[in-house]
Amino acid sequence: MxxxxxxxxxxxxxxxxxxxxxxxxxxxxxxxxxxxxxxxxxxxxxxxxxxxxxxxxxxxxxxxxxxxxxxxxxxxxxxxxxxxxxxxxxxxxxxxxxxxxxxxxxxxxxxxxxxxxxxxxxxxxDTDSLTSFFAAFSSGDRTRAFLKVQDGCDYCCSYCTIHYARGASRNMPIADLVDEARQIAAAGQREIVITGVNTGDFGRTTGEKFIDLLRALDAVEGIDRYRISSIEPNLLTDEIIAFCASSPKFQHHFHIPLQSGSDRILGLMRR
Structure with a gap:
């Protein structure tokens, strides 16, 4: 057959x-x-x-x-x-x-x-029942691998359906994500894009910090480059910027969704 x-x-x-x-x-x-x-x-x-x-x-x-x-x-x-x-x-x-x-x-x-x-x-x-975390990473499809580190969002912006579609912010433990990064490296891919719904909000369910995840991934052998997918401006801390500036692996580039430069519009958007 x-x-x-x-x-x-x-x-x-x-x-x-x-x-x-x-x-x-x-x-x-x-x-x-x-x-x-x-x-x-x-x-x-x-x-x-x-x-x-x-x-x-x-x-x-x-x-x-x-x-x-x-x-x-x-x-x-x-x-x-x-x-x-x-x-x-x-x-x-x-x-x-x-x-x-x-x-x-x-x-x-x-x-x-x-x-x-x-x-x-x-x-x-319903949205309140969205509590599971589907562990995922891409492998072999493109030069860069996408590593899912976080899911869901607690922001509930006025124009956005993602909170209702993905539920509350949640994540896997750092140790499990490091294991997945090692699997990616073992498959021969050398670059990882760290991704999530609200990537910088990592740690809600495990009490860990996003910066600690970055440090742990930085130590994974076989991965030469990391990129951080869209990160909210309020979550891009000086500590994260300083770490990425000093790391030979983390690329010196951030994609920051500003949405608007107007405080009035941002207020209406509940941003």
Missing amino acids: FPRKVNFHTLGCKLNFSETSTLAREFARGGFERVAADAPADICVINSCSVTEHADKKCRNLIRKLHRRNPQAIIAVTGCYAQLKPQEIAAIEGVDLVLSNNDKGELYRRVAALGGKGRAQVFSC
Whole structure:
């Protein structure tokens, strides 16, 4: 029997990319053959985004395109759009499985358990139930590996749905993240992008500090370069700046989302 073919489609951020890569490794370990995004497949997995209305529309269009190309393929959708509007996705022709962000780590098992196409199965939860942490890092997909160190956000900005899609800020322990960085190094990748929903807010669930994570990662052999993905200006401390300036591994560059230079607008945004 030939391996079943599966392809993956990532919409949105680096965090989604790291999670999709992890899901792909689970399918590979289960004997599935990963094929290109535009290749015929038996299973199509979509990791969705919902940061804007356009992102929702893009996901809907992708589902319809995949169903036209692969009418018999199982289509499974997870991610932020699936978290916020699961029934809307389930109503689209061709969808077989919709999983909340809390159930993302169960995607492989649930897809493998499906006997075939049928009425869409929906696994949903509310924001308060978003408490699990799906450990993830990308491997082999690009030159840089994306390491997920944090998930969720406590800021609840007036214009943003991410708190409702990802839940409260939470993270894995530093020791576990160092182990994942070592796995990345062992696979031959030499650069890591540290990513999360609110990356600098690392430590909420373990009582650790972001600067201590940076110091621990800096000591991992085999990794030559680190980059810190978007970090909020209030979380970019002098200590972090000084450490990165002195480290030969951490790149001297920060992506800081300022949003606005107006105190009035920032107040309206609850920033």
